[in-house]
Amino acid sequence: MAQEKDFRSPNIILIMADDLGYETLGINGSDDYQTPNLDKLAKEGMNFTQTYSMPLCTPSRVQIMTGKYNFRNYIGFGLLKPEEPTFAHYLKQSGYNTFVAGKWQLYGNAGQHELAGGQIGTLPESAGFDEYFLWQVQALGSRYKDPMISSNSGTEIYEGKFGPDLFTEQINLFMEKNRDEPFFIYYPMAITHDPFVPTPANSGFAAFDSKSKVNDPRYFGEMVSYMDRLIGSIVTKTEELGIRENTLILFVGDNGTDRKVTTSQLGKSIKGDKGNTTTAGTHVPFIANWKGKIQPGSTNENLIDFTDFLPTLLETANHQNLEIIQTDGLSFFSQLVGDNSKKRDWIYCYYAPNWGQFENSTYVQDTEWKLYGDGRIYSLLEDPLEENALQIADLSKEVKLKISHFDTVLRGYGSANP
Numbered sequence: 001m002a003q004e005k006d007f008r009s010p011n012i013i014l015i016m017a018d019d020l021g022y023e024t025l026g027i028n029g030s031d032d033y034q035t036p037n038l039d040k041l042a043k044e045g046m047n048f049t050q051t052y053s054m055p056l057c058t059p060s061r062v063q064i065m066t067g068k069y070n071f072r073n074y075i076g077f078g079l080l081k082p083e084e085p086t087f088a089h090y091l092k093q094s095g096y097n098t099f100v101a102g103k104w105q106l107y108g109n110a111g112q113h114e115l116a117g118g119q120i121g122t123l124p125e126s127a128g129f130d131e132y133f134l135w136q137v138q139a140l141g142s143r144y145k146d147p148m149i150s151s152n153s154g155t156e157i158y159e160g161k162f163g164p165d166l167f168t169e170q171i172n173l174f175m176e177k178n179r180d181e182p183f184f185i186y187y188p189m190a191i192t193h194d195p196f197v198p199t200p201a202n203s204g205f206a207a208f209d210s211k212s213k214v215n216d217p218r219y220f221g222e223m224v225s226y227m228d229r230l231i232g233s234i235v236t237k238t239e240e241l242g243i244r245e246n247t248l249i250l251f252v253g254d255n256g257t258d259r260k261v262t263t264s265q266l267g268k269s270i271k272g273d274k275g276n277t278t279t280a281g282t283h284v285p286f287i288a289n290w291k292g293k294i295q296p297g298s299t300n301e302n303l304i305d306f307t308d309f310l311p312t313l314l315e316t317a318n319h320q321n322l323e324i325i326q327t328d329g330l331s332f333f334s335q336l337v338g339d340n341s342k343k344r345d346w347i348y349c350y351y352a353p354n355w356g357q358f359e360n361s362t363y364v365q366d367t368e369w370k371l372y373g374d375g376r377i378y379s380l381l382e383d384p385l386e387e388n389a390l391q392i393a394d395l396s397k398e399v400k401l402k403i404s405h406f407d408t409v410l411r412g413y414g415s416a417n418p
Contacts, residue, residue, distance in 0.1 A: 009095060009182035009317055010290070011247040013171075013234065014309070016064070016186075017227055018057065018103060018193040019274055020253035022049075022283040023265035024224055031264035033224040037232030038251060038287060045249075045289030046298035046336065050367050052305050053255045055274065055281040056353045058105060060254040060306055061188065065127070067310025067327035070350045071413070076116025077355035080106035080127065087310045088128030090325065091184045094317040099174045100124055101167040102188045103143065104134040104150075116354065125152075133170040135163055135190055143190040144197050145210035162200050164191045168230045172237045179241045182317075191230075192223045194258055199226040217260045235289075245292045248316055248336075250309075253284035275358045277351060279384045294336050303344040303366060308332055348409060352418035360418030364406040369399060371406040 024030050027039040027047055054060040058077050059070050065086040066073055073081045080086075088098045107121040124132035133151045135141070141148025147163030149156060151170075158166060171185055195215035198205045199222055208214070231251065238244040257263065257272030257280070264270075273280035286304060288294060307329030314322050315333040334342050345366065352360045362373035370378045376389040392400060 011175075011183050011185075011238075011243055012091070012096075012313055012316060013185045013238075013247060013249045014187065014313070015231060015234070015249070015251045016060075016188045017251070017253045017285075018189050018191060019255060019258045019272075020192055020224070020227075020285065021255075021257035021263070021270070021272055021274075021280060022051075022253070022285050023263045023270040023280075024192075024253075024257060025285045027287075028285055029266040031267065033221050033263070035224065035228040037228045037235065038285075041231070041235065041249065041251065041289045042287045044291070044296050045287060045294045046300050048286035048288070048300045048302075048304055050301055050303050051252065051284050051286035052282045052303070052347050052349075052365075053253065053284045054306060054349065055255050055277050055351060056355065056358065057193075057254050058355070059351065059353055061106060063306040064252075064254075064309050065186075067307050067325075067329045069307060069328045069348060069413070070352065071418075072328075074352065075119045075121075076108070076112060077353060078105050078108045078112040079116055079119055079121035082120065082122050082126065084122070085325075086127050087313050088184065088186065090128075090310070090314050090319055091317055092128055092130075093321075094182075094314070094319045096182050096184045096317065097178045098129045098184045098186075099131045099133075099171070099178075100127075100129045100186045100188070101133040101170050101174075102135070102164075103190045103193075104132075104137045104188075107137055109138075109140075129186075131174065133167060135167075142210045143193070144195070144199075145205070145208060162205075164189065164226065164230055165200065168233055171234060175237055175241055175243070179243055184313075184317075187234075188254070189227065189230075191227045192220060194260070196220050196223060196260075199223060201226055201229075217258075220258075220261050248288070248290040248293075250286075250288050252286045252309075256281040256283065275353070275356060277349065277361055277363060278386050279380060282349075288336055290336065295338055298338075300335060301367075302332070302335060302340065303347055304332060305329070305344070305347040305349075308344075312336075346406060346409060348413065350413065350418065362410060362413070362418065364409045366402075369402055369406070371403050371410065373410055377403060 026035045027042040135143045137150040196219040256274045261272045311329045311331035315331045
């Protein structure tokens with residue numbers, strides 16, 4: 001597999017599912033849900049096993065779009081700092097046509113503005129997107145049946161339609177229009193976030209009242225399957241347009257699974273822990289597929305966090321000023337083409353969600369150990385639920401050295417205390 005970059009600008013499609021933990025995909029051992037399209041995407045590309053998000057949706061969105069830890073630019077739940085450059089801005093500089101569809105959640109509403117001290121967030125045009133087709137821009141409404149969707153031409157309620165279907169259709173249309181020029185598509189999906197409701201694959205969809213208060217976790221598996229079907233539609237479209245081999249497709253979850261959902265993974269019960277900083281709240285699926293560039297059947301066990309996506313996208317696009325762009329991330333582009341010489345030893349997290357009852361915290365972790373800013377230490381292999389904090393005196397010399405290094409990292413971000 002060649003490791004040199006192809007200096008033609010590849011298309012980039014970044015898909016981010018909503019509230020989907022690592023345990024939910026078939027490729028990752030889920031016993032409960034069928035995800036054949038994503039499994040195939042992983043088997044024909046690279047499946048990452050150690051990718052970690054923020055524990056909650058807006059913190060993850062801000063981090064992945066800007067490549068920075070939240071202490072630098074997170075101003076409140078449901079908001080993106082207006083002057084903050086995003087991956088879309090940078091990719092436009094590299095000649096890309098940019099499109100976003102799905103869930104926005106970055107402009108805020110009156111209540112969120114008050115919570116954030118009067119701050120106003122960012123609209124999609126100001127975030128670097130040429131075109132958009134989004135739920136939750138300046139109004140809520142439904143994201144699923146009878147969705148309220150905003151686009152360049154205004155806001156509309158689509159009676160009888162299913163929001164995720166419409167988002168995917170618009171992505172496919174955008175690809176048709178831009179097949180001869182490099183494009184960047186960002187698809188922060190509305191699905192599989194609650195309310196858990198019937199999809200169009202359900203015989204009861206036509207009669208379902210979108211104004212009802214239905215939120216039943218028994219529909220979660222159906223929603224996972226429907227999400228997988230939509231992703232299959234996008235992949236098929238790249239094949240039909242003849243652009244598959246010049247398109248990097250990335251799929252990731254934005255945080256752990258909803259706490260109302262329990263999943264069997266390889267015979268073990270995993271309760272979703274969205275919003276909390278445990279493994280079940282932050283360990284997410286991540287698949288990269290680039291036909292002809294990524295070795296099929298690859299498994300990547302290196303640490304990835306959400307700051308890493310921006311520099312990776314810009315390196316993929318051959319951005320001319322990559323070295324002067326401020327980011328906390330480490331590009332994993334070289335890993336995609338088989339070179340693991342540049343990889344993370346740890347992940348840092350600054351978490352101050354300013355929403356719900358979730359606790360503020362900072363921590364550093366790798367795949368085995370975790371140190372919080374308040375001194376708590378956990379063995380992630382033996383105690384993934386973080387129920388029994390360990391004392392430094394009880395650790396081996398090797399682990400003490402690692403924890404000492406983690407402490408140095410935390411002190412390096414010492415002024416960043418939530």
